[in-house]
Amino acid sequence: RGGGGAAASAACACPICLESFQDEAYLDTCFHSFCYKCICQWVKIVSTKRAEPLSSVQCPLCKTVNVSIIHGFDGESFQRHYINQDPRKRHLSHTHELISQFYSIKYITGHTSSVQQFWKQRKYLRKNIWLQTWLRQEIQALTQDENVDTIVYHIHGVIEAFMKRQEKEYTSKTTPPEKKREKFKCLLSDAARPFLLGRTERFVTEVELFLVSHLNIDAYSKVRVQRLKESTSHVSREQDVLPQDRSLEDHYLYFLGDETDCNGEI
Template identity: 75%
Template sequence: MAAAADASGAGRSDAAAAAASAACPCPICLESFRDEAYLDACLHSFCFKCITQWVKIVASKHEEPLSSVKCPLCKTENVSIIHAFDGESFQRHYIEQDRGKRCRYLSDTQEFISQIYNTREIPDDASSVEQYWKQRKYLRKNTWLEMWLRQEIQALTQDENVETIVYHIHGVIESFMKRQEKLHTLKQTLPEQTREEFRSLLSDTARPFLLGRTARFVAEVELFLISQRNIDAYSRARVQRFTESASHVAREQDALPRDRPLEDHYLYLLSDETGGEI
Protein backbone atom coordinates (compact mmCIF):
# COMPACT_ATOMS: atom_id res chain seq x y z
CA MET A 1 0.00 0.00 0.00
CA ALA A 2 2.84 2.38 0.90
CA ALA A 3 4.63 1.57 -2.36
CA ALA A 4 1.45 2.20 -4.31
CA ALA A 5 1.00 5.49 -2.50
CA ASP A 6 4.59 6.47 -3.26
CA ALA A 7 4.11 5.59 -6.94
CA SER A 8 0.88 7.54 -7.04
CA GLY A 9 2.56 10.51 -5.40
CA ALA A 10 5.46 10.37 -7.85
CA GLY A 11 3.00 10.21 -10.74
CA ARG A 12 1.18 13.29 -9.48
CA SER A 13 4.52 15.07 -9.00
CA ASP A 14 5.62 14.31 -12.58
CA ALA A 15 2.25 15.42 -13.92
CA ALA A 16 2.43 18.63 -11.90
CA ALA A 17 5.94 19.34 -13.21
CA ALA A 18 4.82 18.72 -16.80
CA ALA A 19 1.81 20.99 -16.31
CA ALA A 20 4.02 23.71 -14.83
CA SER A 21 6.43 23.44 -17.76
CA ALA A 22 3.58 23.72 -20.28
CA ALA A 23 2.11 26.70 -18.42
CA CYS A 24 5.45 28.57 -18.48
CA PRO A 25 7.02 27.80 -21.87
CA CYS A 26 10.43 28.90 -23.11
CA PRO A 27 10.17 32.64 -23.96
CA ILE A 28 12.06 32.09 -27.24
CA CYS A 29 10.47 29.02 -28.88
CA LEU A 30 7.22 29.28 -26.87
CA GLU A 31 7.21 25.53 -26.29
CA SER A 32 7.84 23.35 -23.24
CA PHE A 33 11.43 23.53 -21.99
CA ARG A 34 13.97 21.14 -23.47
CA ASP A 35 17.17 20.97 -21.38
CA GLU A 36 16.04 23.96 -19.29
CA ALA A 37 18.83 26.50 -18.78
CA TYR A 38 19.26 29.64 -16.68
CA LEU A 39 21.23 32.83 -17.20
CA ASP A 40 23.52 33.20 -14.20
CA ALA A 41 22.70 36.77 -13.10
CA CYS A 42 18.98 37.27 -13.70
CA LEU A 43 18.02 33.54 -13.54
CA HIS A 44 15.55 33.80 -16.43
CA SER A 45 15.09 30.35 -17.97
CA PHE A 46 15.11 29.16 -21.60
CA CYS A 47 15.76 25.99 -23.56
CA PHE A 48 19.55 25.58 -23.62
CA LYS A 49 19.55 25.34 -27.42
CA CYS A 50 17.37 28.46 -27.74
CA ILE A 51 19.49 30.66 -25.47
CA THR A 52 22.80 29.52 -26.98
CA GLN A 53 21.34 30.28 -30.42
CA TRP A 54 20.37 33.73 -29.11
CA VAL A 55 23.96 34.31 -27.95
CA LYS A 56 25.28 33.36 -31.41
CA ILE A 57 22.89 35.79 -33.09
CA VAL A 58 23.86 38.63 -30.75
CA ALA A 59 27.56 37.82 -31.23
CA SER A 60 27.16 37.97 -35.03
CA LYS A 61 26.17 41.63 -34.70
CA HIS A 62 29.47 42.55 -32.98
CA GLU A 63 32.95 42.78 -34.42
CA GLU A 64 34.63 41.72 -31.15
CA PRO A 65 33.87 38.42 -29.34
CA LEU A 66 31.54 38.75 -26.37
CA SER A 67 32.38 38.04 -22.74
CA SER A 68 28.79 38.61 -21.57
CA VAL A 69 25.32 38.91 -23.06
CA LYS A 70 22.14 40.75 -22.11
CA CYS A 71 19.09 38.68 -21.19
CA PRO A 72 16.48 38.93 -23.98
CA LEU A 73 13.80 39.54 -21.33
CA CYS A 74 15.27 41.93 -18.75
CA LYS A 75 18.53 43.13 -20.43
CA THR A 76 20.64 42.14 -17.41
CA GLU A 77 24.26 41.31 -18.29
CA ASN A 78 25.10 37.61 -17.82
CA VAL A 79 28.45 35.87 -18.25
CA SER A 80 27.31 32.24 -18.34
CA ILE A 81 24.44 29.82 -18.94
CA ILE A 82 23.66 27.13 -16.36
CA HIS A 83 22.07 23.91 -17.67
CA ALA A 84 21.91 20.10 -17.36
CA PHE A 85 21.20 20.29 -13.62
CA ASP A 86 19.77 17.23 -11.86
CA GLY A 87 19.56 18.41 -8.24
CA GLU A 88 23.13 17.44 -7.47
CA SER A 89 25.24 18.76 -10.34
CA PHE A 90 25.03 21.14 -13.30
CA GLN A 91 27.05 22.35 -16.28
CA ARG A 92 28.06 25.94 -16.92
CA HIS A 93 28.65 27.44 -20.36
CA TYR A 94 30.61 30.70 -20.27
CA ILE A 95 29.83 33.23 -23.00
CA GLU A 96 33.54 33.88 -23.54
CA GLN A 97 34.05 30.18 -24.39
CA ASP A 98 32.98 31.11 -27.91
CA ARG A 99 35.86 33.60 -28.34
CA GLY A 100 37.69 32.94 -31.59
CA LYS A 101 35.20 30.28 -32.68
CA ARG A 102 33.24 32.47 -35.08
CA CYS A 103 33.80 31.31 -38.63
CA ARG A 104 32.49 32.25 -42.03
CA TYR A 105 30.89 29.35 -43.85
CA LEU A 106 28.38 31.24 -45.98
CA SER A 107 27.90 30.21 -49.58
CA ASP A 108 28.07 32.77 -52.38
CA THR A 109 24.27 32.85 -52.43
CA GLN A 110 24.08 33.58 -48.71
CA GLU A 111 26.80 36.22 -48.98
CA PHE A 112 24.65 37.89 -51.62
CA ILE A 113 21.59 37.70 -49.38
CA SER A 114 23.54 39.40 -46.61
CA GLN A 115 24.47 42.20 -49.02
CA ILE A 116 20.81 42.66 -49.97
CA TYR A 117 19.89 43.35 -46.36
CA ASN A 118 22.47 46.14 -46.29
CA THR A 119 20.82 47.99 -49.19
CA ARG A 120 17.70 50.10 -49.22
CA GLU A 121 14.45 48.20 -49.58
CA ILE A 122 12.88 48.29 -53.05
CA PRO A 123 9.27 49.59 -52.98
CA ASP A 124 6.59 46.93 -53.34
CA ASP A 125 4.78 46.36 -56.61
CA ALA A 126 1.49 47.68 -55.20
CA SER A 127 -0.71 45.89 -57.76
CA SER A 128 0.91 42.50 -57.14
CA VAL A 129 0.64 42.93 -53.37
CA GLU A 130 -3.02 43.90 -53.62
CA GLN A 131 -3.87 40.94 -55.89
CA TYR A 132 -2.03 38.48 -53.65
CA TRP A 133 -4.05 39.40 -50.57
CA LYS A 134 -7.34 40.31 -52.29
CA GLN A 135 -7.48 37.12 -54.36
CA ARG A 136 -6.32 35.11 -51.33
CA LYS A 137 -3.40 33.55 -53.19
CA TYR A 138 -1.76 33.01 -49.80
CA LEU A 139 -4.07 30.01 -49.37
CA ARG A 140 -1.98 28.14 -51.96
CA LYS A 141 0.68 26.18 -50.08
CA ASN A 142 4.23 27.25 -50.92
CA THR A 143 6.33 24.08 -50.87
CA TRP A 144 9.57 26.08 -51.08
CA LEU A 145 8.97 28.31 -48.08
CA GLU A 146 10.73 26.29 -45.37
CA MET A 147 13.86 25.77 -47.49
CA TRP A 148 13.90 29.47 -48.46
CA LEU A 149 13.55 30.53 -44.82
CA ARG A 150 16.48 28.32 -43.84
CA GLN A 151 18.73 29.85 -46.49
CA GLU A 152 17.65 33.38 -45.55
CA ILE A 153 18.10 32.95 -41.79
CA GLN A 154 21.46 31.22 -42.17
CA ALA A 155 22.68 34.25 -44.11
CA LEU A 156 21.31 36.72 -41.56
CA THR A 157 22.59 34.94 -38.44
CA GLN A 158 25.80 33.63 -40.05
CA ASP A 159 25.06 30.31 -38.40
CA GLU A 160 24.43 26.98 -40.09
CA ASN A 161 22.37 25.52 -37.25
CA VAL A 162 19.12 27.50 -37.49
CA GLU A 163 16.60 24.67 -37.31
CA THR A 164 14.98 25.99 -34.11
CA ILE A 165 14.41 29.42 -35.65
CA VAL A 166 13.17 28.02 -38.98
CA TYR A 167 10.82 25.58 -37.25
CA HIS A 168 9.36 28.35 -35.11
CA ILE A 169 8.89 30.95 -37.87
CA HIS A 170 7.65 28.46 -40.46
CA GLY A 171 5.22 26.98 -37.93
CA VAL A 172 3.77 30.41 -37.15
CA ILE A 173 3.27 31.15 -40.87
CA GLU A 174 1.65 27.76 -41.49
CA SER A 175 -0.70 28.20 -38.53
CA PHE A 176 -1.66 31.66 -39.75
CA MET A 177 -2.48 30.36 -43.25
CA LYS A 178 -4.59 27.49 -41.88
CA ARG A 179 -6.51 29.90 -39.68
CA GLN A 180 -7.12 32.19 -42.66
CA GLU A 181 -8.41 29.24 -44.69
CA LYS A 182 -11.09 28.64 -42.06
CA LEU A 183 -11.99 32.32 -41.90
CA HIS A 184 -12.14 32.43 -45.71
CA THR A 185 -14.71 29.63 -45.67
CA LEU A 186 -16.79 31.72 -43.28
CA LYS A 187 -16.14 34.87 -45.37
CA GLN A 188 -14.84 36.75 -42.33
CA THR A 189 -11.61 38.25 -43.69
CA LEU A 190 -10.65 41.56 -45.30
CA PRO A 191 -7.48 41.67 -47.48
CA GLU A 192 -5.95 44.72 -45.81
CA GLN A 193 -6.66 43.37 -42.34
CA THR A 194 -5.24 39.95 -43.24
CA ARG A 195 -2.02 41.45 -44.61
CA GLU A 196 -1.52 43.69 -41.58
CA GLU A 197 -2.12 40.79 -39.19
CA PHE A 198 0.35 38.59 -41.10
CA ARG A 199 3.12 41.20 -41.11
CA SER A 200 2.59 42.03 -37.44
CA LEU A 201 2.61 38.37 -36.39
CA LEU A 202 5.70 37.57 -38.47
CA SER A 203 7.50 40.61 -37.10
CA ASP A 204 6.78 39.65 -33.48
CA THR A 205 7.93 36.08 -34.17
CA ALA A 206 11.17 36.95 -35.95
CA ARG A 207 12.31 39.94 -33.87
CA PRO A 208 13.90 37.94 -30.98
CA PHE A 209 16.14 36.22 -33.56
CA LEU A 210 16.78 38.89 -36.20
CA LEU A 211 16.72 42.07 -34.13
CA GLY A 212 17.26 45.16 -36.31
CA ARG A 213 16.81 43.27 -39.58
CA THR A 214 13.30 42.11 -38.72
CA ALA A 215 11.35 44.71 -40.74
CA ARG A 216 13.39 44.00 -43.87
CA PHE A 217 13.01 40.25 -43.33
CA VAL A 218 9.21 40.59 -43.13
CA ALA A 219 9.22 42.53 -46.41
CA GLU A 220 11.41 39.89 -48.10
CA VAL A 221 9.18 37.03 -46.89
CA GLU A 222 6.14 38.78 -48.35
CA LEU A 223 7.95 39.40 -51.66
CA PHE A 224 8.91 35.71 -51.86
CA LEU A 225 5.36 34.55 -51.18
CA ILE A 226 3.86 37.02 -53.65
CA SER A 227 6.31 35.96 -56.37
CA GLN A 228 4.99 32.36 -56.18
CA ARG A 229 8.32 31.24 -57.65
CA ASN A 230 10.67 28.48 -56.59
CA ILE A 231 13.92 29.42 -54.87
CA ASP A 232 16.08 29.56 -58.01
CA ALA A 233 13.59 31.65 -59.98
CA TYR A 234 13.10 34.03 -57.08
CA SER A 235 16.87 34.36 -56.62
CA ARG A 236 17.26 35.41 -60.26
CA ALA A 237 14.50 37.98 -59.84
CA ARG A 238 16.13 39.29 -56.70
CA VAL A 239 19.49 39.65 -58.44
CA GLN A 240 17.77 41.86 -60.99
CA ARG A 241 16.10 43.85 -58.21
CA PHE A 242 19.43 44.28 -56.44
CA THR A 243 21.11 45.41 -59.68
CA GLU A 244 18.39 47.99 -60.28
CA SER A 245 18.85 49.26 -56.73
CA ALA A 246 22.61 49.59 -57.21
CA SER A 247 22.03 51.47 -60.49
CA HIS A 248 19.63 53.83 -58.68
CA VAL A 249 22.27 54.61 -56.04
CA ALA A 250 24.86 55.19 -58.77
CA ARG A 251 22.53 57.66 -60.51
CA GLU A 252 22.05 59.49 -57.20
CA GLN A 253 25.80 59.70 -56.77
CA ASP A 254 26.21 61.09 -60.30
CA ALA A 255 23.52 63.68 -59.59
CA LEU A 256 25.44 65.14 -56.65
CA PRO A 257 27.63 68.20 -57.27
CA ARG A 258 31.25 67.06 -57.45
CA ASP A 259 32.41 69.74 -55.03
CA ARG A 260 30.16 68.53 -52.19
CA PRO A 261 32.00 66.78 -49.34
CA LEU A 262 31.42 63.10 -48.61
CA GLU A 263 29.55 63.91 -45.38
CA ASP A 264 26.94 65.85 -47.39
CA HIS A 265 26.48 62.85 -49.66
CA TYR A 266 25.60 60.57 -46.72
CA LEU A 267 23.26 63.20 -45.30
CA TYR A 268 21.60 63.41 -48.71
CA LEU A 269 20.96 59.65 -48.83
CA LEU A 270 19.75 59.56 -45.20
CA SER A 271 17.40 62.46 -45.88
CA ASP A 272 15.99 60.61 -48.88
CA GLU A 273 15.33 57.52 -46.75
CA THR A 274 13.68 59.35 -43.87
CA GLY A 275 11.53 61.69 -45.89
CA GLY A 276 13.64 64.75 -45.18
CA GLU A 277 14.05 64.16 -41.45
CA ILE A 278 17.46 63.21 -40.10
Protein backbone atom coordinates in the same frame (compact mmCIF):
# COMPACT_ATOMS: atom_id res chain seq x y z
CA ARG B 1 29.79 50.42 0.99
CA GLY B 2 33.25 50.96 -0.38
CA GLY B 3 33.47 47.30 -1.35
CA GLY B 4 30.13 47.52 -3.15
CA GLY B 5 31.33 50.52 -5.14
CA ALA B 6 34.49 48.70 -6.15
CA ALA B 7 32.47 45.69 -7.27
CA ALA B 8 30.18 47.88 -9.36
CA SER B 9 33.19 49.57 -10.92
CA ALA B 10 34.77 46.21 -11.73
CA ALA B 11 31.54 45.06 -13.38
CA CYS B 12 31.79 48.01 -15.79
CA ALA B 13 35.42 47.29 -16.67
CA CYS B 14 36.84 45.06 -19.37
CA PRO B 15 38.37 41.93 -17.75
CA ILE B 16 41.36 42.16 -20.12
CA CYS B 17 42.45 45.82 -20.00
CA LEU B 18 40.67 46.61 -16.69
CA GLU B 19 39.46 49.91 -18.16
CA SER B 20 35.94 51.07 -18.99
CA PHE B 21 34.44 49.28 -21.97
CA GLN B 22 35.25 50.69 -25.40
CA ASP B 23 32.91 49.22 -28.03
CA GLU B 24 31.61 46.55 -25.66
CA ALA B 25 31.56 43.09 -27.23
CA TYR B 26 30.23 39.69 -26.17
CA LEU B 27 31.27 36.13 -26.85
CA ASP B 28 28.37 34.33 -28.50
CA THR B 29 27.95 31.38 -26.13
CA CYS B 30 28.86 32.50 -22.61
CA PHE B 31 28.11 36.21 -23.24
CA HIS B 32 31.02 37.45 -21.17
CA SER B 33 31.82 41.00 -22.25
CA PHE B 34 35.10 42.68 -23.22
CA CYS B 35 36.30 45.64 -25.23
CA TYR B 36 36.02 44.60 -28.86
CA LYS B 37 39.68 45.37 -29.56
CA CYS B 38 40.77 43.53 -26.41
CA ILE B 39 38.98 40.29 -27.19
CA CYS B 40 40.12 40.43 -30.83
CA GLN B 41 43.69 40.84 -29.62
CA TRP B 42 43.18 37.89 -27.28
CA VAL B 43 42.02 35.76 -30.21
CA LYS B 44 45.02 36.88 -32.25
CA ILE B 45 47.44 35.89 -29.48
CA VAL B 46 45.79 32.50 -29.05
CA SER B 47 45.87 31.87 -32.80
CA THR B 48 49.64 32.43 -32.96
CA LYS B 49 50.07 29.42 -30.71
CA ARG B 50 48.15 27.10 -33.05
CA ALA B 51 49.35 25.54 -36.27
CA GLU B 52 45.86 25.52 -37.83
CA PRO B 53 43.51 28.52 -38.15
CA LEU B 54 41.11 28.81 -35.24
CA SER B 55 37.44 28.00 -35.73
CA SER B 56 36.58 28.81 -32.10
CA VAL B 57 38.14 30.25 -28.97
CA GLN B 58 37.75 29.65 -25.25
CA CYS B 59 36.50 32.51 -23.12
CA PRO B 60 39.36 33.98 -21.03
CA LEU B 61 37.08 33.91 -17.97
CA CYS B 62 35.06 30.69 -18.06
CA LYS B 63 36.78 28.64 -20.80
CA THR B 64 33.49 28.15 -22.68
CA VAL B 65 34.02 27.56 -26.40
CA ASN B 66 32.72 30.39 -28.63
CA VAL B 67 32.74 30.74 -32.41
CA SER B 68 32.07 34.47 -32.78
CA ILE B 69 32.22 37.90 -31.16
CA ILE B 70 29.09 40.07 -31.10
CA HIS B 71 29.70 43.82 -31.11
CA GLY B 72 28.31 47.13 -32.32
CA PHE B 73 24.93 46.47 -30.71
CA ASP B 74 22.77 49.61 -30.90
CA GLY B 75 19.46 48.26 -29.65
CA GLU B 76 18.26 47.23 -33.10
CA SER B 77 21.14 45.50 -34.86
CA PHE B 78 24.60 44.15 -34.20
CA GLN B 79 27.72 42.97 -36.00
CA ARG B 80 29.19 39.51 -35.71
CA HIS B 81 32.89 38.76 -36.03
CA TYR B 82 33.59 35.09 -36.63
CA ILE B 83 36.74 33.56 -35.23
CA ASN B 84 37.12 31.76 -38.54
CA GLN B 85 36.76 34.43 -41.22
CA ASP B 86 36.46 31.95 -44.09
CA PRO B 87 32.71 31.59 -44.92
CA ARG B 88 33.43 28.20 -46.52
CA LYS B 89 34.55 26.88 -43.16
CA ARG B 90 31.24 28.05 -41.69
CA HIS B 91 29.32 26.23 -44.44
CA LEU B 92 27.86 29.51 -45.71
CA SER B 93 27.68 29.74 -49.49
CA HIS B 94 28.07 32.49 -52.05
CA THR B 95 24.27 32.66 -52.10
CA HIS B 96 24.29 33.59 -48.41
CA GLU B 97 26.77 36.36 -49.12
CA LEU B 98 24.52 37.72 -51.89
CA ILE B 99 21.53 37.72 -49.56
CA SER B 100 23.52 39.66 -46.96
CA GLN B 101 24.46 42.22 -49.61
CA PHE B 102 20.88 42.43 -50.79
CA TYR B 103 19.61 43.40 -47.35
CA SER B 104 21.90 46.43 -47.40
CA ILE B 105 19.94 47.92 -50.32
CA LYS B 106 17.74 50.84 -49.39
CA TYR B 107 14.16 50.44 -50.47
CA ILE B 108 10.69 51.92 -50.23
CA THR B 109 7.80 49.63 -49.39
CA GLY B 110 4.48 50.12 -51.08
CA HIS B 111 1.01 48.61 -51.40
CA THR B 112 0.99 47.27 -54.94
CA SER B 113 -1.97 45.79 -56.75
CA SER B 114 -0.28 42.38 -56.98
CA VAL B 115 0.27 42.19 -53.23
CA GLN B 116 -3.30 43.30 -52.61
CA GLN B 117 -4.62 40.67 -55.02
CA PHE B 118 -2.59 38.03 -53.21
CA TRP B 119 -4.72 38.68 -50.14
CA LYS B 120 -7.97 39.64 -51.83
CA GLN B 121 -8.04 36.61 -54.13
CA ARG B 122 -6.82 34.27 -51.36
CA LYS B 123 -3.71 33.20 -53.21
CA TYR B 124 -2.16 32.49 -49.83
CA LEU B 125 -4.22 29.28 -49.82
CA ARG B 126 -1.74 27.86 -52.32
CA LYS B 127 0.79 25.90 -50.32
CA ASN B 128 4.36 27.08 -50.92
CA ILE B 129 6.55 23.97 -50.91
CA TRP B 130 9.77 26.02 -50.96
CA LEU B 131 9.00 28.29 -48.01
CA GLN B 132 10.80 26.42 -45.23
CA THR B 133 13.97 25.95 -47.29
CA TRP B 134 13.87 29.60 -48.36
CA LEU B 135 13.44 30.73 -44.75
CA ARG B 136 16.44 28.66 -43.66
CA GLN B 137 18.67 30.17 -46.35
CA GLU B 138 17.45 33.67 -45.56
CA ILE B 139 17.94 33.41 -41.80
CA GLN B 140 21.34 31.75 -42.16
CA ALA B 141 22.47 34.73 -44.22
CA LEU B 142 21.04 37.31 -41.81
CA THR B 143 22.44 35.70 -38.67
CA GLN B 144 25.62 34.43 -40.34
CA ASP B 145 25.00 31.15 -38.59
CA GLU B 146 24.45 27.72 -40.08
CA ASN B 147 22.50 26.30 -37.16
CA VAL B 148 19.17 28.11 -37.41
CA ASP B 149 16.77 25.16 -37.26
CA THR B 150 15.07 26.39 -34.08
CA ILE B 151 14.47 29.86 -35.52
CA VAL B 152 13.20 28.46 -38.83
CA TYR B 153 10.89 26.02 -37.06
CA HIS B 154 9.45 28.84 -34.96
CA ILE B 155 8.89 31.32 -37.80
CA HIS B 156 7.65 28.71 -40.26
CA GLY B 157 5.26 27.42 -37.60
CA VAL B 158 3.80 30.90 -37.10
CA ILE B 159 3.23 31.26 -40.86
CA GLU B 160 1.71 27.78 -41.21
CA ALA B 161 -0.60 28.30 -38.24
CA PHE B 162 -1.81 31.60 -39.69
CA MET B 163 -2.47 30.07 -43.12
CA LYS B 164 -4.38 27.14 -41.60
CA ARG B 165 -6.62 29.57 -39.75
CA GLN B 166 -7.32 31.33 -43.04
CA GLU B 167 -8.31 28.03 -44.65
CA LYS B 168 -10.86 27.44 -41.89
CA GLU B 169 -12.21 30.97 -42.30
CA TYR B 170 -12.31 30.71 -46.11
CA THR B 171 -16.09 30.47 -46.35
CA SER B 172 -16.88 33.13 -43.77
CA LYS B 173 -15.29 36.06 -45.64
CA THR B 174 -15.83 38.26 -42.60
CA THR B 175 -12.30 39.65 -42.30
CA PRO B 176 -11.20 42.21 -44.93
CA PRO B 177 -8.03 41.28 -46.88
CA GLU B 178 -6.24 44.35 -45.53
CA LYS B 179 -6.84 43.21 -41.97
CA LYS B 180 -5.58 39.72 -42.75
CA ARG B 181 -2.42 41.13 -44.27
CA GLU B 182 -1.87 43.44 -41.30
CA LYS B 183 -2.36 40.54 -38.88
CA PHE B 184 0.05 38.33 -40.83
CA LYS B 185 2.80 40.94 -40.86
CA CYS B 186 2.29 41.68 -37.17
CA LEU B 187 2.53 37.99 -36.18
CA LEU B 188 5.58 37.46 -38.39
CA SER B 189 7.30 40.56 -36.99
CA ASP B 190 6.75 39.41 -33.41
CA ALA B 191 8.15 35.96 -34.26
CA ALA B 192 11.24 37.24 -36.08
CA ARG B 193 12.22 40.34 -34.08
CA PRO B 194 14.00 38.54 -31.18
CA PHE B 195 16.36 36.99 -33.72
CA LEU B 196 16.65 39.59 -36.49
CA LEU B 197 16.30 42.83 -34.50
CA GLY B 198 16.64 45.84 -36.81
CA ARG B 199 16.27 43.75 -39.97
CA THR B 200 12.86 42.42 -38.98
CA GLU B 201 10.74 44.84 -41.01
CA ARG B 202 12.75 44.19 -44.16
CA PHE B 203 12.61 40.43 -43.55
CA VAL B 204 8.81 40.53 -43.22
CA THR B 205 8.58 42.38 -46.54
CA GLU B 206 10.82 39.81 -48.20
CA VAL B 207 8.76 36.90 -46.86
CA GLU B 208 5.58 38.43 -48.23
CA LEU B 209 7.17 39.11 -51.61
CA PHE B 210 8.44 35.55 -51.83
CA LEU B 211 4.97 34.20 -51.09
CA VAL B 212 3.36 36.58 -53.58
CA SER B 213 5.81 35.63 -56.33
CA HIS B 214 4.95 31.90 -56.36
CA LEU B 215 8.47 31.42 -57.74
CA ASN B 216 10.82 28.66 -56.69
CA ILE B 217 13.99 29.59 -54.81
CA ASP B 218 16.26 29.69 -57.87
CA ALA B 219 13.91 31.84 -59.91
CA TYR B 220 13.35 34.23 -57.03
CA SER B 221 17.10 34.48 -56.46
CA LYS B 222 17.58 35.54 -60.08
CA VAL B 223 15.14 38.40 -59.57
CA ARG B 224 17.11 39.45 -56.50
CA VAL B 225 20.46 39.26 -58.26
CA GLN B 226 19.07 41.50 -60.98
CA ARG B 227 17.92 43.97 -58.34
CA LEU B 228 21.32 43.86 -56.64
CA LYS B 229 23.16 44.47 -59.91
CA GLU B 230 20.95 47.42 -60.74
CA SER B 231 21.45 48.91 -57.29
CA THR B 232 25.24 48.61 -57.33
CA SER B 233 25.72 49.74 -60.93
CA HIS B 234 22.94 52.37 -60.96
CA VAL B 235 22.06 51.11 -64.42
CA SER B 236 18.63 49.61 -64.95
CA ARG B 237 17.67 47.84 -68.14
CA GLU B 238 14.04 48.51 -67.21
CA GLN B 239 14.70 52.22 -66.70
CA ASP B 240 12.60 53.23 -69.71
CA VAL B 241 9.76 50.95 -68.62
CA LEU B 242 9.65 51.31 -64.85
CA PRO B 243 9.05 54.70 -63.21
CA GLN B 244 11.92 55.92 -61.04
CA ASP B 245 9.69 56.01 -57.96
CA ARG B 246 8.54 52.41 -58.37
CA SER B 247 8.79 50.56 -55.08
CA LEU B 248 10.84 47.44 -54.41
CA GLU B 249 7.65 45.39 -54.37
CA ASP B 250 6.63 46.81 -57.76
CA HIS B 251 10.09 46.08 -59.10
CA TYR B 252 9.87 42.42 -58.10
CA LEU B 253 6.33 41.98 -59.25
CA TYR B 254 7.07 43.57 -62.61
CA PHE B 255 8.51 40.17 -63.50
CA LEU B 256 5.29 38.42 -62.49
CA GLY B 257 2.15 38.43 -64.56
CA ASP B 258 -0.09 35.90 -62.80
CA GLU B 259 -3.36 37.60 -61.89
CA THR B 260 -5.38 34.44 -61.26
CA ASP B 261 -6.77 33.53 -57.87
CA CYS B 262 -6.08 30.34 -55.94
CA ASN B 263 -8.67 28.44 -57.97
CA GLY B 264 -7.27 29.57 -61.31
CA GLU B 265 -10.02 32.15 -61.87
CA ILE B 266 -9.53 35.73 -62.98
